Amino acid sequence: MKQITAVVKPFKLDDVKAALEVLGVQGLTVSEVQGFGRQRGHTEVYRGAEYTVDFVPKVRIDVVVSDDDVDKLVAAIVEAARTGKIGDGKVWVTPVEALVRVRTGERDGDAI
Amino acid sequence: MDGYFAWMIVATALVLMMTVPALALFYGGMTRTRSVLNMMMMSFVAFAVVGVTFVLWGWSEGWGGDGAGNSNGDLIASPFKMWGLHGVSQGNYIFVLFQLTFAAITVALISGAIADRVKLSSWIVFAAFWVTLVYYPIAHNIWGGGWFYTKFPNLDYAGGTVVHINAGIAGGVLALIIGPRVGFKKDPMKPHNLTLTMIGAGLLWFGWYGFNVGSMVFSDSTTKAWGGFEAQFQGEMGVTFMNTSVATMCAMLGWLAMERVLHGKATSLGAASGVVAGLVAITPSCGAVNTVGAIVIGSLAGLVCAWAVGLKYKFGLDDSLDVVGVHLVGGILGAVLIGFVGTDKSPQGIDGFFPSGTNGLFYGGNATLLGHQLMGVLFTLVWSGGITAILGLAIKYTIGWRISRDAEIEGIDADQHGESAYDFGGHGGGVLGGSSVTAASSAAAAKEGALA
Numbered sequence: 001m002k003q004i005t006a007v008v009k010p011f012k013l014d015d016v017k018a019a020l021e022v023l024g025v026q027g028l029t030v031s032e033v034q035g036f037g038r039q040r041g042h043t044e045v046y047r048g049a050e051y052t053v054d055f056v057p058k059v060r061i062d063v064v065v066s067d068d069d070v071d072k073l074v075a076a077i078v079e080a081a082r083t084g085k086i087g088d089g090k091v092w093v094t095p096v097e098a099l100v101r102v103r104t105g106e107r108d109g110d111a112i
Numbered sequence: 113m114d115g116y117f118a119w120m121i122v123a124t125a126l127v128l129m130m131t132v133p134a135l136a137l138f139y140g141g142m143t144r145t146r147s148v149l150n151m152m153m154m155s156f157v158a159f160a161v162v163g164v165t166f167v168l169w170g171w172s173e174g175w176g177g178d179g180a181g182n183s184n185g186d187l188i189a190s191p192f193k194m195w196g197l198h199g200v201s202q203g204n205y206i207f208v209l210f211q212l213t214f215a216a217i218t219v220a221l222i223s224g225a226i227a228d229r230v231k232l233s234s235w236i237v238f239a240a241f242w243v244t245l246v247y248y249p250i251a252h253n254i255w256g257g258g259w260f261y262t263k264f265p266n267l268d269y270a271g272g273t274v275v276h277i278n279a280g281i282a283g284g285v286l287a288l289i290i291g292p293r294v295g296f297k298k299d300p301m302k303p304h305n306l307t308l309t310m311i312g313a314g315l316l317w318f319g320w321y322g323f324n325v326g327s328m329v330f331s332d333s334t335t336k337a338w339g340g341f342e343a344q345f346q347g348e349m350g351v352t353f354m355n356t357s358v359a360t361m362c363a364m365l366g367w368l369a370m371e372r373v374l375h376g377k378a379t380s381l382g383a384a385s386g387v388v389a390g391l392v393a394i395t396p397s398c399g400a401v402n403t404v405g406a407i408v409i410g411s412l413a414g415l416v417c418a419w420a421v422g423l424k425y426k427f428g429l430d431d432s433l434d435v436v437g438v439h440l441v442g443g444i445l446g447a448v449l450i451g452f453v454g455t456d457k458s459p460q461g462i463d464g465f466f467p468s469g470t471n472g473l474f475y476g477g478n479a480t481l482l483g484h485q486l487m488g489v490l491f492t493l494v495w496s497g498g499i500t501a502i503l504g505l506a507i508k509y510t511i512g513w514r515i516s517r518d519a520e521i522e523g524i525d526a527d528q529h530g531e532s533a534y535d536f537g538g539h540g541g542g543v544l545g546g547s548s549v550t551a552a553s554s555a556a557a558a559k560e561g562a563l564a
Contacts (some may be wrong), residue, residue, distance in 0.1 A: 044302065045375040047385065047434060048422030051300045 001108065002070045006061045007033065008081040008089040019080035023073060026112075028063040039087035041070040042091065053069045059088060064096055066112055116345060119326070120206045125323025127213035131159050131220045134319055136311025139224050142303040142433050146523025148533045149230040154223035154235055160215040161239045169198055170215060171208050175257070177416065180207040180329055184258035188249045189257070210326060215247050218275045220410025224433035225283030226513075227291050229520055232528050234513050238503065246282065246499050250274055250492055265467045266488035267460055267481075269352070270327035272446040273394025277492045280440025282500040284431055289504040290513045292430030294520045302430075306380050313384035317360060320391045324356045324398045325349055334463040348399065348459040355398040356391065359410030363390020368415020374419070382418065385438060389417035392442035397450045399460040405453035405472075407465035412449065413442050447489050 008016060013065065020028060034055035041054040065073055070093055077091050101111040136152035143151045157383060162170075169191040174188025175182045178200050185372045200208060219239045251274045254259035268274060272384055293301065303309060332342065338344035368378040369388025393413035401409065421437035424430070431437065454472035455461060463472075467484055471477025507513055514520070519527035526532060 045377065045379070045383055046302050047437075048371075048375065049302075049425065050375075051302050085488075 001064055001099055001112065002067060002072065002079065003062060003064050003094045003096050004091065006077045006081065006089065006091040007035070007095065008061065008077075009083065009087065010041055010057055010059045012060065012081045012083070013061070015080040016061060017075055019076040020073065022077055023069070025063055025073065026063065028061055030062075031060045033058050033060045037087070037090065050066050064099060064112060066109060116330070116341075117206065120210060120463050123322035123326025124210045124213055126319040127210065127217065127326065128159075130316055130319035130323065131155050131213070131217045134312050134315035135217065135220050136312070137308045138316060138388070139227070139433055141305040141308030141310075141312060142224075142381075143227050144301060144523075145534060146305045146525055146532075148304060148308075148525065149531055150232070150528055151223070151227055152310075153232065153529065154230075156221040157232065157236060157332045158220040158223065158239050159216040161236055162219050162243050162395070163212055165240055165243055166215055167208065169195060169244060169376070170212065170248050171197060171200065172252045173244070174215075175208075175211065176252075179204050181254065182255050184252070184257050185259060185262055187259045188252055191244075191248075202238055211251075214271055214275060214323070215243050215251070218247055218271075218279045221275070221279035221435060221439055222283045222286065224436040225287040226290050227432035228524055229515060230290065230513050231511075234507055234511055237511065238507055239333045241503055242282065242500065245503065246496050247274075247278065247491035250278055250495055252447050253491065256447070256487055260488075260491055264484045264487040264491075265452065265465075266447075266484040267400050267450050268396040268447065269399040269460065269464060269536060270324045270395045272392065272443045273488050273492050276392045276395060276439040276443030277365040277447065277489060278443075278496045279547040280438075280443055281493050281497045283435030284429065284440060285497050285500045286504050287431045287436075289501065289508055293432065294517055296430045297425065297428070304379060309384050310380055313387045317384055317387050317391060320356060320360075321353060324395060325352045326445055328352065328399070329463075337462050337464055340430055344459075344463075349464075351459050352398040354403060355401060355406035356394050358403060359394035359398070359406040359413070360387055362410030363387065363393065363414035363417075366390075366411045367418040368414075370415045370418035374422070385421070385434070386414045386418065388536070389413045389438050389442045393449070395444035396443070396446045397454070399463075400450050400458050400466075400507075401472075402455055402458060405449075405455065405458075408453050409446060409449050413445050416445060417441050432556040446490055447485050451479075454481060473519065 006016065017028070034057055036054055036056055037058055039056065041052055044051050044053055063073070066080050074091055074093065082088055099111045100106070132155060136155040139155065164168045172194035173188050173191035176184045176194060180368040182422050197205070197208060219242060223235070236327070249258070254256040254266065254268050297302070330344065335344050338347060364383050364386035367382045367389060371382045372378045390410040390413050393409050396408055417438050420441045421434045421438070424437065429436070444503045450472065452473045454466070455475040456466045456471050460466060467481065470481040472481060473479070515524055515527050527544070
């Protein structure tokens with residue numbers, strides 16, 4: 001099992017969700033996060049005072065999948081989230097040791 | 113006169129709305145999340161404190177008569193002769209209430225200069241002393257009754273000098289005495305909710321029609337000059353309403369243009385600020401200029417104030433919400449520009465309030481009117497600046513102004529009021545913040561349950 005984590009532009013969330021659903025993903029977790037990469041932040045001016053906003057709002061999507069599905073799902077996320085402009089975000093994959101469905105107690109592959 | 117009294121009831125309620133909630137919203141949106149409640153409370157509390165002093169001794173000290181007028185020629189009228197409105201007829205109470213709302217908003221305006229850092233108790237003490245020692249005497253002397261007016265009669269239709277220059281200089285002096293917020297020029301202090309500020313600015317504009325258009329005064333000589341009560345009521349109201357509108361529109365555009373040039377973008381905070389700057393500048397002049405004059409005054413107010421608000425960073429003065437940059441600068445512009453674009457064909461000219469034989473420089477007048485306007489500005493700057501400094505220092509070295517440094521970093525809302533403005537989760541409560549019921553209130557809840 002692997003966990004795919006994607007940090008993408010907020011307005012791309014719907015596209016990513018749709019792309020994953022088409023490929024049979026049955027559940028995912030999203031959270032609103034802030035951060036910066038090479039894009040850095042931006043500046044805002046209020047009555048002549050300039051503020052640097054370091055952290056840019058992004059959406060983080062976490063989904064746990066079986067090993068076989070990882071490559072095609074990552075490709076689908078990247079495809080759906082890309083605008084070609086700076087600040088599109090990142091996708092990474094981490095191994096998952098165990099998984100339990102709370103309601104039934106099913107484990108690992110059965111719980112995905 | 114029935115229509116006039118009905119209008120004065122509406123106008124008085126409109127000016128009340130300018131302080132609570134309009135100014136509270138306008139200022140509250142510009143502060144940070146952790147101090148918005150305190151900012152709004154400063155306006156609310158100022159209204160209550162000033163209002164009580166006004167009926168006890170304020171009317172007696174500043175106006176001292178029974179009716180709308182103000183005719184006592186002393187530096188101040190007797191504060192105790194009409195204590196508690198003794199001797200004011202019930203039919204004239206509405207004039208007292210109308211003036212009360214002006215005194216209250218003037219004090220509330222000052223609070224923007226000292227946001228986020230002042231004890232509520234010190235603010236209450238300051239408010240009561242400041243209206244007594246500064247506002248009532250200046251209102252008496254600029255608005256036709258006092259010693260100063262008999263020397264230098266000048267034009268201030270609705271309080272550009274009495275309200276805005278007065279509050280502006282007082283705010284600047286207090287910000288200097290109290291000192292900057294912790295982290296000023298270092299930490300980000302951007303407005304937390306500009307939608308509140310936009311709503312506040314819009315309500316201020318709406319309420320300002322009560323402020324300006326409600327400030328017309330009738331007497332036997334004015335109604336005679338217009339050719340009857342109705343002619344004056346309709347004519348003067350039309351001009352002041354029109355001038356208030358066009359000046360404000362021009363100031364908004366002026367502010368947006370200036371910040372587009374200086375900083376690259378036209379902002380919503382700029383539009384809200386421009387509206388207020390224009391309203392401030394047209395306040396003294398709405399009865400003394402024609403439509404073109406109002407356009408000139410409004411445009412200049414927007415352009416100049418948009419530039420002026422940036423100056424505090426150069427001087428290191430933490431006038432937090434730009435009371436100086438908007439109210440002092442805008443108020444001075446409005447008062448002084450009457451000396452240029454004021455015309456004796458305007459309502460105040462017809463009323464006979466232009467000092468005899470004078471006119472604006474652009475309408476064939478000499479420098480007399482301009483000189484009187486400048487004297488009015490100077491008188492207010494010296495009186496208000498001087499006494500505010502004495503009062504500010506007296507409070508600083510007795511009860512003290514500031515909450516502790518830690519409390520300020522934590523947020524003045526929690527320190528002074530034990531409240532937080534927003535409960536969207538995280539710091540204020542919600543799923544993650546987790547506020548649990550304390551022992552005292554759960555006991556009360558249990559008792560309620562037993563009764564049910």
